[in-house]
Amino acid sequence: MRLDRIRRLAPIAMVAAVVATVLSLVSAATTREGVALSIAFDLAIACVTTLSLPDLKSSHPVVSRAALTLLALDVAIFITFFLNSSTNFNLATGAAMSIVLLGLSFLTGASGQISLGNGAFMGVGAFAMAIWSNHHATTPIFLTLLIAVACGALVGLLLGLPATRLRGPYLAGMTLAFAVAFTFILSSFSSWTGGDSGLQLPTEATAPRWLDGFFHAGTSPLTTTTLYITDFSIIVAGVAFFFMANLFASRTGRAMRLIRDNDVAAELVGISLPRARVAAFIVSSAYAALGGALLTLINNSVSPQTYSFALSVTILSLIVIGGIGTISGAVIGGIIYAFSTNVISWITTQTGLNPQGNFASQLNGIIFGGLLILTMLFAPLGIAGALRHLWSRIRSRT
Amino acid sequence: MDPFLTSRIVTDVLGGLTNGVIYGMVALSLVLIWRSTGVLNFAQGAMPMFATYVGFALLSYHFGYWPCVLACIIAGLLIGGLTERLLVRRLYGKPEINPIVVMVGFLIVLEAVAAAIWSSFPRSLPSPFSSIDWQLAGKPIALSPFTVYEIATGLLVMTAVAVLFRFTKLGLQLRASAVAPEVSRLLGVRVGRLLTLGWMLSTVVGVITTVLVSSNFFTGLTPQVMDGIFAFGFIAAAIGGLESPVGAIVAGILLGVVNQFVTDLVNQNAVIIIALALLIVSLMIRPSGVFTKRTERRV
Numbered sequence: 001m002r003l004d005r006i007r008r009l010a011p012i013a014m015v016a017a018v019v020a021t022v023l024s025l026v027s028a029a030t031t032r033e034g035v036a037l038s039i040a041f042d043l044a045i046a047c048v049t050t051l052s053l054p055d056l057k058s059s060h061p062v063v064s065r066a067a068l069t070l071l072a073l074d075v076a077i078f079i080t081f082f083l084n085s086s087t088n089f090n091l092a093t094g095a096a097m098s099i100v101l102l103g104l105s106f107l108t109g110a111s112g113q114i115s116l117g118n119g120a121f122m123g124v125g126a127f128a129m130a131i132w133s134n135h136h137a138t139t140p141i142f143l144t145l146l147i148a149v150a151c152g153a154l155v156g157l158l159l160g161l162p163a164t165r166l167r168g169p170y171l172a173g174m175t176l177a178f179a180v181a182f183t184f185i186l187s188s189f190s191s192w193t194g195g196d197s198g199l200q201l202p203t204e205a206t207a208p209r210w211l212d213g214f215f216h217a218g219t220s221p222l223t224t225t226t227l228y229i230t231d232f233s234i235i236v237a238g239v240a241f242f243f244m245a246n247l248f249a250s251r252t253g254r255a256m257r258l259i260r261d262n263d264v265a266a267e268l269v270g271i272s273l274p275r276a277r278v279a280a281f282i283v284s285s286a287y288a289a290l291g292g293a294l295l296t297l298i299n300n301s302v303s304p305q306t307y308s309f310a311l312s313v314t315i316l317s318l319i320v321i322g323g324i325g326t327i328s329g330a331v332i333g334g335i336i337y338a339f340s341t342n343v344i345s346w347i348t349t350q351t352g353l354n355p356q357g358n359f360a361s362q363l364n365g366i367i368f369g370g371l372l373i374l375t376m377l378f379a380p381l382g383i384a385g386a387l388r389h390l391w392s393r394i395r396s397r398t
Numbered sequence: 399m400d401p402f403l404t405s406r407i408v409t410d411v412l413g414g415l416t417n418g419v420i421y422g423m424v425a426l427s428l429v430l431i432w433r434s435t436g437v438l439n440f441a442q443g444a445m446p447m448f449a450t451y452v453g454f455a456l457l458s459y460h461f462g463y464w465p466c467v468l469a470c471i472i473a474g475l476l477i478g479g480l481t482e483r484l485l486v487r488r489l490y491g492k493p494e495i496n497p498i499v500v501m502v503g504f505l506i507v508l509e510a511v512a513a514a515i516w517s518s519f520p521r522s523l524p525s526p527f528s529s530i531d532w533q534l535a536g537k538p539i540a541l542s543p544f545t546v547y548e549i550a551t552g553l554l555v556m557t558a559v560a561v562l563f564r565f566t567k568l569g570l571q572l573r574a575s576a577v578a579p580e581v582s583r584l585l586g587v588r589v590g591r592l593l594t595l596g597w598m599l600s601t602v603v604g605v606i607t608t609v610l611v612s613s614n615f616f617t618g619l620t621p622q623v624m625d626g627i628f629a630f631g632f633i634a635a636a637i638g639g640l641e642s643p644v645g646a647i648v649a650g651i652l653l654g655v656v657n658q659f660v661t662d663l664v665n666q667n668a669v670i671i672i673a674l675a676l677l678i679v680s681l682m683i684r685p686s687g688v689f690t691k692r693t694e695r696r697v
Contacts, residue, residue, distance in 0.1 A: 108495060112493060112494065112495065113494075113495070114495045114498055114499065116440075116498075116502065158678070159678070161682070162677075162678050162681035162682045162685070163681060165685060166681065166685050166686075168438075168494075168640065169438035169494065169498055170636060170681065172438065172440075172495075172498050173438060173632040173633075173636060174636070174674075174677060174678075174681075176440070176628075176629060176632065177629045177632060177633055177670070177673070177674055177677065178674060180625060180626055180629040180670065181629070181670040181671055181673075181674050184667045184668075184669075184670050184671060185667075185671055187667050188665075188667040188668060188671060309625060313502060313505075313506055316499065316502060317503070317506070320499055324495075324499075358513060358514045358515070358517050358518075359514045361513075361514075362510040362511070362513045362514040363510075364510075365506050365507070365509065365510030365513075366507060366510045366511060366514065368506060369503045369504070369505070369506030369507035369510060370503070370507055371503075372499060372500070372502065372503030372506065373485070373500050373503035373504060373507065376496055376499045376500045376503065377488055377500065380496065
């Protein structure tokens, strides 16, 4: 049966791939563009074919997740080539934010705890990235990102060790205190962190030369650079999501979910509660640091005002609205973050509010805070949960 | 040789006492709500802030300081009661993170609405007493009429809460409905009403704190006025043990004094860092708080 299906699928996929390759090579203006197009189409076809194999999800879950990630990355990167640079910039920040959201979603989904300080952990990563690149400008980007992640994990360990052992709202309160303290910490070490003005990266992450070939002659280097940074962020986010999806489904992830649902049962089957809780918190801080480091790379600079308590609260709102404890919720939250500024300024112009007025400048807080309360009261799993519910109703009807 | 009252140590202790009383009151109001409803109220700074703005709106109708304070307290009673009835009541028995998230949302909404109505610029309130330190032989002793007013009001509020809980029938009912809601209900205590009353009470403690903080000439009233103070209040409550009102007050006052020494000997920025470090160390050594007995959890 299974072999049958594969035998039937293979020729279709082959034909589709050949057609796609020929079409893109013929229709593209330059050979380089044609090759890129055909790679994009063929990769998508390969991923779709792999995903449509029967029982793949149960027999080879990792392969299935890898194919899904590749497909999503392929489509996303393909789309970014057709967007203007301000939209791409928004998407890049959204991708960085979705990594942070994923970490928080994991913390809550896996251990039932919550952090109100992920903005500060983001700041740890962002400043670690900037400080390291200012001292060692030649370190490759990937290595610097990993160093930032390690810094985030270390601070997470320091704060998480005492707080995660306790029942009750200690972790939430402690991370809140950390978020409030973070700007003071930054100005205490102003010789490193640059004080109020923050830090600039020594070298801008510019697009490699080969990317120029995909644009019409005369396209500004800014567009190319934005595109490069956007795609880089999307790829990093893809890798982060792939790891997290595996972690959610792994033995550790299942153990953590048991802790959330019934900690006594978890202890009885031999799970060490403190260790698992601290581990979940460290993962969430490390992911926040990765998102922050990426944001430094995108903005080419870092400013202490960004990492205030308000950012931590925004992060919480985004993941709750997107769907806390879910992976798709982090994607939804990231997309909301990417376009929220545009949407809110659109609302301001549509309603005729004075953009410099008190009300318009507070609209962000009113909308996000209100949605936070309403979501938690009426749909605790957010948009992701609502969609899942809708989907299961549609499926049960047919 | 300095005279005793103007020596550095005494000055720091007296200065710290003023802040400590404020932290102690915030910690107390957090503990009151945590004990009775199992909710750590992250809007415990924002709700009183809003009430204070509402009360002092009367200033533009030429009311004096004290009528405005009374209006603040009435607004606080209303906000506390309505919050419990309309918002918090839906959250009892839900997973631990639900009340946290909702109260954080409430905090954002209150701060944003306050800034939308009254703008986020600091608003100076009339101070009933002078904030200029008394002098002794040409040197200031860290006490002014205003700080005495702060400390005295703080101690008065704390004593009033203690008397209410320990010596009145209402206090007994409040304690009973916090410890054993089911049994209290069977014995005829109207637990629901008492929970609302508990929230009103703790909001009023918060309102008095906020009025004290923001009538200080140097701070003024802003929508974020309580954010930092809330953080210190939580640190104090956690060090003292979230279950213990006495612990919260003592830890709050000590934290204020420690902070003053840190400000004096290191700098202003180090204050919250040291406080955070204290919290980490104290949770490592005595997770359940310095002032509470260890309790085993039953399944």
